Amino acid sequence: MVSDKKSSDFLKGYRxxxxxxxxxxxxxxxxxxxxxxxxxxxxxxxxxxxxGLDQLLPKEIELIHGPGCPVCVTPLELIDQALWIxxxxxxxxxxxxxxxxxxxxxxxxxxxxxxxxxxQVVYSPLDAVKIAKENPDKEVVFFAIGFETTxxxxxxxxxxxxxxxxxNFSILPANVLVPPAMHTILGSPNNRIQGFLAAGHVCAVxxxxxxxxxxxxxxxxxVVTGFEPLDLMQGILTTVxxxxxxxxxxxxxxxxxxTFEGNKAAQKLINDVFDPxxxxxRGIGTIPHSGLGxxxxxxxxxxxxxxxxxxxxxxxxxxxIAGEVLQGLKKPxxxxxxxxLCTPNSPLGAPMVSSEGACAAYYRYGRTNQ
Amino acid sequence: xxxxxxxxxxxxxxxQTTRMAKVDFGGVTREVCVELIPEANPGDWxxxxxxxxxxxxxxxxALETLAILQExxxxxxxxx
Numbered sequence: 001m002v003s004d005k006k007s008s009d010f011l012k013g014y015r016x017x018x019x020x021x022x023x024x025x026x027x028x029x030x031x032x033x034x035x036x037x038x039x040x041x042x043x044x045x046x047x048x049x050x051x052g053l054d055q056l057l058p059k060e061i062e063l064i065h066g067p068g069c070p071v072c073v074t075p076l077e078l079i080d081q082a083l084w085i086x087x088x089x090x091x092x093x094x095x096x097x098x099x100x101x102x103x104x105x106x107x108x109x110x111x112x113x114x115x116x117x118x119x120q121v122v123y124s125p126l127d128a129v130k131i132a133k134e135n136p137d138k139e140v141v142f143f144a145i146g147f148e149t150t151x152x153x154x155x156x157x158x159x160x161x162x163x164x165x166x167x168n169f170s171i172l173p174a175n176v177l178v179p180p181a182m183h184t185i186l187g188s189p190n191n192r193i194q195g196f197l198a199a200g201h202v203c204a205v206x207x208x209x210x211x212x213x214x215x216x217x218x219x220x221x222x223v224v225t226g227f228e229p230l231d232l233m234q235g236i237l238t239t240v241x242x243x244x245x246x247x248x249x250x251x252x253x254x255x256x257x258x259t260f261e262g263n264k265a266a267q268k269l270i271n272d273v274f275d276p277x278x279x280x281x282r283g284i285g286t287i288p289h290s291g292l293g294x295x296x297x298x299x300x301x302x303x304x305x306x307x308x309x310x311x312x313x314x315x316x317x318x319x320x321i322a323g324e325v326l327q328g329l330k331k332p333x334x335x336x337x338x339x340x341l342c343t344p345n346s347p348l349g350a351p352m353v354s355s356e357g358a359c360a361a362y363y364r365y366g367r368t369n370q
Numbered sequence: 371x372x373x374x375x376x377x378x379x380x381x382x383x384x385x386q387t388t389r390m391a392k393v394d395f396g397g398v399t400r401e402v403c404v405e406l407i408p409e410a411n412p413g414d415w416x417x418x419x420x421x422x423x424x425x426x427x428x429x430x431x432a433l434e435t436l437a438i439l440q441e442x443x444x445x446x447x448x449x450x
Contacts, residue, residue: 025446096420150419265408
């Protein structure tokens with residue numbers, strides 16, 4: 001254990017403007033030609049915009065924002081199912097707050113709540129289990145979205161509900177996985193990504209043992225990167241160094257939080273509860289083995305089956321270019337609706353809603369006319 | 371929602387069947403599940419996401435990385 005003073009030093013240190021400038025200077029000295037780097041995680045997109053890191057970088061670096069926004073990639077089919085389930089009598093639909101304003105085919109969870117539907121925001125999936133326990137006469141459904149960071153929490157909710165014998169709890173399984181999406185992005189004929197910042201907190205759970213084969217197959221450097229300004233700059237510098245040297249390894253620029261193996265207990269929990277399934281990503285399409293579905297032995301906890309909600313007709317907005325934004329093909333400001341028809345208060349697409357969506361980051365931090 | 375936030379574990383306790391902890395986030399205390407980090411102790415730093423502690427932060431590693439970055443930063447200034 002380290003003293004409090006030293007501890008707070010290490011957190012503050014990763015926001016030190018002088019150190020960030022030093023790394024930027026290193027980048028300027030190192031870079032000789034243009035490079036396109038994707039930060040997969042929407043949390044990183046927001047941190048980059050929030051701290052203005054995009055404006056400090058050498059002009060040779062283009063950051064392409066990835067699809068790592070769980071709210072954004074949750075397919076319309078699942079959102080419409082959640083909306084439909086929330087409208088059923090005797091149901092309490094629970095969800096992370098971000099999800100409530102995401103537009104479905106016709107409306108969003110907020111409007112269902114306004115109509116009298118019971119929609120409750122939870123901070124943790126365990127809170128949803130608690131609501132089920134306290135309301136034995138209601139069916140409580142948790143909208144289990146998220147990446148590998150959320151998968152253990154979602155899995156634990158099911159394990160816990162089973163352990164205490166809850167029959168009125170189920171989840172709408174919507175978890176997605178990062179590595180299959182990286183394959184899809186890199187395998188696309190439109191791909192122009194030359195280096196990846198891997199999402200640090202996904203790697204805190206999963207480790208980064210899945211990445212060396214990807215780096216080798218596509219000859220692309222991958223750097224595990226954290227979320228503080230200095231972490232992001234270190235990740236970008238490490239990627240640029242490999243690109244300039246013609247190397248394509250996997251490196252860890254977030255060593256305080258991530259090990260190669262990751263969190264074994266969390267991985268076991270995910271594997272105990274879920275199996276990989278093909279999953280549709282909103283705006284991107286179906287990606288093989290990119291989702292998590294409940295194991296057959298836990299099918300009683302699957303809301304899709306409990307409510308027989310799988311065959312719902314959907315209708316996507318015709319103006320919104322969220323799909324191209326999520327694939328890194330277009331920037332939010334290239335959308336004709338950006339900031340006019342589509343704003344965080346009245347979003348047409350999920351990336352304008354979420355605290356991890358690229359459109360919301362551009363809108364909030366004023367990247368409108370660059 | 372993928373935004374993991376670092377916090378410091380104040381105390382660990384059992385809540386029925388689940389291992390929980392009180393965690394300090396710069397003055398705000400929250401209850402989080404620590405089932406996924408069985409080796410955690412009070413005083414450890416961890417990243418919390420959706421009410422779950424995902425890992426234990428390695429403070430020595432954090433300080434070492436900072437020292438390296440500091441050195442790189444100083445070198446860059448000298449070369450300017």
